[in-house]
Amino acid sequence: MDFLDPLLLARWQFGLTTLYHFIFVPLTLGMGLVVAIFQTVWHRTGDVKWFQLTRLFGGMFLINFAMGVVTGIVQEFQFGMNWSSYSRFVGDIFGAPLAFEGLLAFFLEATFLGLWIFGWTRLPRRIHLATIWMAWIGASLSAYIILAANAWMQNPVGYQMAADGSRAELNDFFAVLTNRVALATFPHTMFASFMFAAAVVIATAAWHLRRHQHVDTMRPALKFGLWFMIASFVGVVIAGDQLGLQMVATQPMKMAAAEALWDTACGRDASFSIFSIGTPDGTGEVWSLRVPYLLSFLSTQTFDGCVEGLNDLNAQYSEQWPAWAAQLGAEGLNFAPTIWITYWSFRWMMGFGGIAVLIAIVGLWLTRKNATKPVPDWAWRVAIWSAPLPMLGSLVGWIFTEMGRQPWIVFGLMLTEDGVSPSVPAWNVLISLIAFTAIYAALAVVEFKLIKKAAQKGPGGIEPPDDSASELDDQFATVY
Numbered sequence: 001m002d003f004l005d006p007l008l009l010a011r012w013q014f015g016l017t018t019l020y021h022f023i024f025v026p027l028t029l030g031m032g033l034v035v036a037i038f039q040t041v042w043h044r045t046g047d048v049k050w051f052q053l054t055r056l057f058g059g060m061f062l063i064n065f066a067m068g069v070v071t072g073i074v075q076e077f078q079f080g081m082n083w084s085s086y087s088r089f090v091g092d093i094f095g096a097p098l099a100f101e102g103l104l105a106f107f108l109e110a111t112f113l114g115l116w117i118f119g120w121t122r123l124p125r126r127i128h129l130a131t132i133w134m135a136w137i138g139a140s141l142s143a144y145i146i147l148a149a150n151a152w153m154q155n156p157v158g159y160q161m162a163a164d165g166s167r168a169e170l171n172d173f174f175a176v177l178t179n180r181v182a183l184a185t186f187p188h189t190m191f192a193s194f195m196f197a198a199a200v201v202i203a204t205a206a207w208h209l210r211r212h213q214h215v216d217t218m219r220p221a222l223k224f225g226l227w228f229m230i231a232s233f234v235g236v237v238i239a240g241d242q243l244g245l246q247m248v249a250t251q252p253m254k255m256a257a258a259e260a261l262w263d264t265a266c267g268r269d270a271s272f273s274i275f276s277i278g279t280p281d282g283t284g285e286v287w288s289l290r291v292p293y294l295l296s297f298l299s300t301q302t303f304d305g306c307v308e309g310l311n312d313l314n315a316q317y318s319e320q321w322p323a324w325a326a327q328l329g330a331e332g333l334n335f336a337p338t339i340w341i342t343y344w345s346f347r348w349m350m351g352f353g354g355i356a357v358l359i360a361i362v363g364l365w366l367t368r369k370n371a372t373k374p375v376p377d378w379a380w381r382v383a384i385w386s387a388p389l390p391m392l393g394s395l396v397g398w399i400f401t402e403m404g405r406q407p408w409i410v411f412g413l414m415l416t417e418d419g420v421s422p423s424v425p426a427w428n429v430l431i432s433l434i435a436f437t438a439i440y441a442a443l444a445v446v447e448f449k450l451i452k453k454a455a456q457k458g459p460g461g462i463e464p465p466d467d468s469a470s471e472l473d474d475q476f477a478t479v480y
Contacts, residue, residue, distance in 0.1 A: 201224065253314075
């Protein structure tokens, strides 16, 4: 492996910056909904503890939102820096949704978020409540448009090739927005984001309850977080099942790589391995723990369905795209992704989510009303340290999604190696990779400390504002 290969370095840089940016995305989407729900409960009940929770988690939401905006803008620069060939190829397709996202969705989100921040004592309570809901709707719309753009890379629709074959041209914007992969990916991503927000709520409440602080406020927050985690996990599973069906329909090689299924299997033989040990070269299996029929059911919704294997799909693709097969090399599975990455990222994705919901279920049992013993200290510690689990599940899920598409940057239309900028030298990419990594590492420390400080500070002593009050304007503006 050439570590000064521009393609390799460009992929590392885009992968690292994208994963770093995605740390903020699920917390923004999930925490925005949490804050809107808390403020709605306060509006309906007038109970001060829900106002305090709105303010506490609203502060975290704003910190995370600001960091996400900064890293998201920088991420898009890379399309022109290291992926100019790709940008020229998809520019006509991506231009419309990205402009739509920036001019409409992000503008909607930022405008109403500003009204929410500074409107506590300037807007009627119902109007102010509507602003946080509109901000969350704007964030969700922004996420959907970005996911639709990504879905086009997985399943190109609504396009025609230019006369010279040099680029894809948009001919049906509605088809891009209603891509079957986008429609399945969006709910899966949203429910995963809700799990992350629930984990942060649980960890924050557990930190204070372990110290017997703000008990009256943190007990309902903990209960909400635990139930929200379980409900979101159910949504993740249902949406993930539908996403898996679309993946089989549009990218069967990815499903085969997720199971390291070498040969086509049907029924009982199409089993799903919970854990597997393979040979050093990755082409054989030494031992595995398997669930019969499960892969068949996940792929076809039947117990006797057939799932295409890597070898058969590779032969099919080699015959379908002989020129690209020659470019990739005739030896081995040239159209398959790196199997060990897809295999284990798929399982880590499910594992992190499963552990998070298991902790929530245990937490509900330990904090039930008729519990005869106090919650042990180890349980509070587990709840606190489990906060990153849904985030890690989302990150490895995106590693699976993007690495499972390889060697394509746009499935069936463009290879990843053809998308890199042809005139950017390796040392240039290496310098920017090191710089971005160092800057983002520093920003990660800042983000973590700010969120931690806000969480540990807990609900403050500011009373809910009165609709006619004006003297608290500066105080609220300072807090938010």
